[in-house]
Amino acid sequence: MLLLPSPETGVTQEPPFRDRLYADACENILPTLPNDSFDLIVTSPPYADRRRHTYGGIAPDDYVRWFLPLAAELKRVLKPDGSFILNIKERVVDGERHTYVLELIMALRQQGWRWTEEYCWHKKNCYPGKWPNRFRDSWERCLHFTRHKDFKMYQEAVMVPVGEWAGSRLKALSATDKIRDESRAGSGFGKNVSNWVGRDKVYPTNVLHMATEVSNQRHSAAFPVSLPAWFIQLFTREGDLVLDPFMGSGTTAVAARSLCRHYTGIEKEADYCDIARQRLATTAWGSGL
Amino acid sequence: MLLLPSPETGVTQEPPFRDRLYADACENILPTLPNDSFDLIVTSPPYADRRRHTYGGIAPDDYVRWFLPLAAELKRVLKPDGSFILNIKERVVDGERHTYVLELIMALRQQGWRWTEEYCWHKKNCYPGKWPNRFRDSWERCLHFTRHKDFKMYQEAVMVPVGEWAGSRLKALSATDKIRDESRAGSGFGKNVSNWVGRDKVYPTNVLHMATEVSNQRHSAAFPVSLPAWFIQLFTREGDLVLDPFMGSGTTAVAARSLCRHYTGIEKEADYCDIARQRLATTAWGSGL
DNA sequence: GTTCCGCATGAATCGATAG
DNA sequence: ACTATCGATTCATGCGGAA
Numbered sequence: 063m064l065l066l067p068s069p070e071t072g073v074t075q076e077p078p079f080r081d082r083l084y085a086d087a088c089e090n091i092l093p094t095l096p097n098d099s100f101d102l103i104v105t106s107p108p109y110a111d112r113r114r115h116t117y118g119g120i121a122p123d124d125y126v127r128w129f130l131p132l133a134a135e136l137k138r139v140l141k142p143d144g145s146f147i148l149n150i151k152e153r154v155v156d157g158e159r160h161t162y163v164l165e166l167i168m169a170l171r172q173q174g175w176r177w178t179e180e181y182c183w184h185k186k187n188c189y190p191g192k193w194p195n196r197f198r199d200s201w202e203r204c205l206h207f208t209r210h211k212d213f214k215m216y217q218e219a220v221m222v223p224v225g226e227w228a229g230s231r232l233k234a235l236s237a238t239d240k241i242r243d244e245s246r247a248g249s250g251f252g253k254n255v256s257n258w259v260g261r262d263k264v265y266p267t268n269v270l271h272m273a274t275e276v277s278n279q280r281h282s283a284a285f286p287v288s289l290p291a292w293f294i295q296l297f298t299r300e301g302d303l304v305l306d307p308f309m310g311s312g313t314t315a316v317a318a319r320s321l322c323r324h325y326t327g328i329e330k331e332a333d334y335c336d337i338a339r340q341r342l343a344t345t346a347w348g349s350g351l
Numbered sequence: 352m353l354l355l356p357s358p359e360t361g362v363t364q365e366p367p368f369r370d371r372l373y374a375d376a377c378e379n380i381l382p383t384l385p386n387d388s389f390d391l392i393v394t395s396p397p398y399a400d401r402r403r404h405t406y407g408g409i410a411p412d413d414y415v416r417w418f419l420p421l422a423a424e425l426k427r428v429l430k431p432d433g434s435f436i437l438n439i440k441e442r443v444v445d446g447e448r449h450t451y452v453l454e455l456i457m458a459l460r461q462q463g464w465r466w467t468e469e470y471c472w473h474k475k476n477c478y479p480g481k482w483p484n485r486f487r488d489s490w491e492r493c494l495h496f497t498r499h500k501d502f503k504m505y506q507e508a509v510m511v512p513v514g515e516w517a518g519s520r521l522k523a524l525s526a527t528d529k530i531r532d533e534s535r536a537g538s539g540f541g542k543n544v545s546n547w548v549g550r551d552k553v554y555p556t557n558v559l560h561m562a563t564e565v566s567n568q569r570h571s572a573a574f575p576v577s578l579p580a581w582f583i584q585l586f587t588r589e590g591d592l593v594l595d596p597f598m599g600s601g602t603t604a605v606a607a608r609s610l611c612r613h614y615t616g617i618e619k620e621a622d623y624c625d626i627a628r629q630r631l632a633t634t635a636w637g638s639g640l
Numbered sequence: 641g642t643t644c645c646g647c648a649t650g651a652a653t654c655g656a657t658a659g
Numbered sequence: 660a661c662t663a664t665c666g667a668t669t670c671a672t673g674c675g676g677a678a
Contacts, residue, residue: 112651154653158465164453176447182471182490184558188670189652192554195504198669199469199652200478200556211446215484265481265488269473273672276649285651516671531648553670644678650671658664 065114076318078117079326080134080303083290083315083342085335088307088328092135099139100326101302104290104314107150107210110162122155125162126169134172136307143213145297146175149183157195163203170207179206179214179268183289186239188274204270219295285310290318291350320350368615369592370632372604374624376594377617379508381424383622388428389615390503390591393579393603397439411444413456414451422459434586435464438472438578440491446484452492459496467502468557469496472578475562486562493559493582509582510552517551574599580640582605587612601627 075098082136084091107129110122152163167177181204183189184282264285275286290313292306300322306314311334318325319342329335366388372378396418397409409417429435441452456466470493477489564575579602583593590609595603598616600623607614608631618624 080658099390106651109651129648149651151651153651157654158467161457161460161466161467164456167453171450177450179485180448182473184471184473185671187650187671187673188556190671191654192506192668193653194506194655195500195502196468196557196653197506197554198556200558202651211484213484217483221387233544265486267477267487268485269489273648276672514671547669556670642678644676646676647674649673652669654667656664656666659662 073229080324083327083338087330088132089333091328095139096212097138098141100305101144101148101298103136103140104293104307105306105308106285107308112154122160122162129166130169133173140209142209145213146207147293148205149202175207179209181206182269184269184271185274188270195213214297216296220266220292222266225262225264275295285313287313287317290314291321294318294321294323309338310334312341316341316345319345319347322348364487369613370617372624374621376619377421380617384428387430388426389594389620390430390433390587392425392429392435392594392596393582394597395574401443411449415454418455422462423543429498431498433500435496436582438491456617463494467497469559473558473560475560499543503586505585506554507553509581511555513516513551513553574600574602574605579603580610583607583610583612599623601630605630605634607634608634611637
């Protein structure tokens, strides 16, 4: 956590952006945030030409030019040993995959980011439909960028049990399950964890199996809580600070708070910001574990 | 199948490259093959296979320059409505993913190829190992390129059993499904319902779950027969002709032959070519998977 | 208190039709 | 010609109500 000394008392105090939601465009807010402030940035920006009703839609050919200045700000406000997770998938244009995501990766490297890894999010419940030249798109990229070769990573926090759970390990860790078990006299999930003690655990791979959330949120992006939760556990410790510059209905902030991490959320649509506030109001600190 | 008229008898005959293995480098063989000859090209070039020690090793920075002239030949020998499946994954260089695969995709588009789709091959049993900054790499790209917007695709050949949910749902068709279909399709109400009743197979997605083959062949490639077999069933019919310009131990040829397709294989290492011949000798035409 | 079961919905894409 | 809109197609999941 970044702590600022109070100008009057000289005592360190919380920065004003900690656990705060900004109902404004991130191009307006990011420049106001100080350098090296965040341990992790997790976001799912508007995909090109998608969600055009709420975000106006960026043309695929303009996507890199639109994103690059924001990425420069993100690089500035990220701590040197922090990570930036970008969830994105290119859309089909004229029957073929557009290359703007590939171009974005290379442009971010030109900007000084390191393309450390590409995680594969396998969406078990992808959009239905049938076309003569392709199948349903069932995966998205979670691009992992860092500022330096060395960065913080807490692999033990996301270890999974071996055996029958291996196939659906991440589903087993979905936030919904955890909340449900928590609500049942608090014995559900904790008990399961204690059952796992003594069994062998293994590290996961770079393929994540998670279903999208199709209801409950009035936001069109199907970003499940378990996705930012996984990266938050992997790249931060309790008390760290997580930024989502395209917060939407607050999924990243909810994940952070339930895992005892602080958040900063930016969302230019006031309606979504209100939804996020409501969700956070009913999310107890530390409820996720 | 391409059939050439015999210069002596005038009767059509099999082309000389049908069901043939070439123990030579593909840059030597490809120029000898005629235009528009193959229905499908499936290959896993060096690097995706981690065969670099046997191929002399192409430096990542030289990869596109090395591959591009070969791709031009591949485009020439592929039928206009054929497909080119390139199984590849970029290496980690100096702690980050190298961009040569991204650059290759864009260079192939410059060459006239269409980047129609990117299938995700999820390797259920990936290599073990542990690193401080990344997890095991459990997926590879299967890039789908075509010459034109329209191409051959036989989706019914790779349908998969429907999920467990269907048992309860199809037992009693819901009224709202009918309403929804009716509202959208207008008169298509009865037809839609009858389409679902009795359906036990669905179309797959663009994520393939296949385990790698370990230590079965003396070749180091972890390219399972099921991977080319899936694309062969999807993009060709019986009697069609499949090319693998980096054949290795003959996995693509074995898959083709067992599925009643013809093959042409190119492999510059004579030892691998011998292994491929042995495998093909014990693979019956139409023996299945 | 479990389990079962009905049901709405989703970062989609293509082809035809209209301007 | 070239762009914008619209209808058709399709399947896995979590939630809530019922047994």
